[in-house]
Amino acid sequence: MRCTFFGNEEALMIKLVGTPHEHTAGMLTEVFLRLLADQGIRRPLLKSSEQEDWDARLWLTQTNGWTRLVLLVKIDKNKSHITFERWQSLPRPYQPGPQTRSHTLLIPQCVEKVITDFSQYPNVTILGAPMHLPIQLMFDDLSTLPPNVDPNQCIIIPEAEFWEIGMEFAHDSQ
DSSP states (O other): OEEEEEGGGTEEEEEOOOHHHHHHHHHHHHHHHHHHHHTTOOSOOOOOOOSSHHHHHHHHHSSTTSOOOEEEEEEETTTTEEEEEEEEEEEOOOOOSOOOTTOOSEEEEEEEEEEEEEEETTEEEEESOOEEEEHHHHOSOGGGSOTTOOTTSEEEEOHHHHHHHHHHHHHHHO
16 A cells, blocks of 8 residues: 655545556556666666546646656556556647646647557557656766766567566466
């Protein structure tokens, strides 16, 4: 169970996360940490996320800029697929006319989506890969990165990694 309290809205979000999500998140974390290690990044200070789009919007709008990237993992056993989404705040398109106080310059958006479809297991289909995770959005202090890491680069999760996650999840679901 995860709890998040949003003081200015006096709202408590309680998220009950089940075993399939934890297992898939664990597999993705292993892939991600290995890809970071390949870049020479040993001690990542990463942000976490919840499952729903609404949660991604809250993470990006209610954390005073501390959360710059949200990675959602949505598991749909009925459709036999896993959806991975990368969310971040992007500049709001210009709209002429008066601006209100609630008008913000940045709005949360899903910028990348990868779908792992295992409905025809043992055939697993991947749509939308690879996924690019910008290094500058993941770390608060870029000066702590190894000198050979360009903060303008991305950690790339290739199609093969999503395929592995889909195969393992499908096998474990049988």
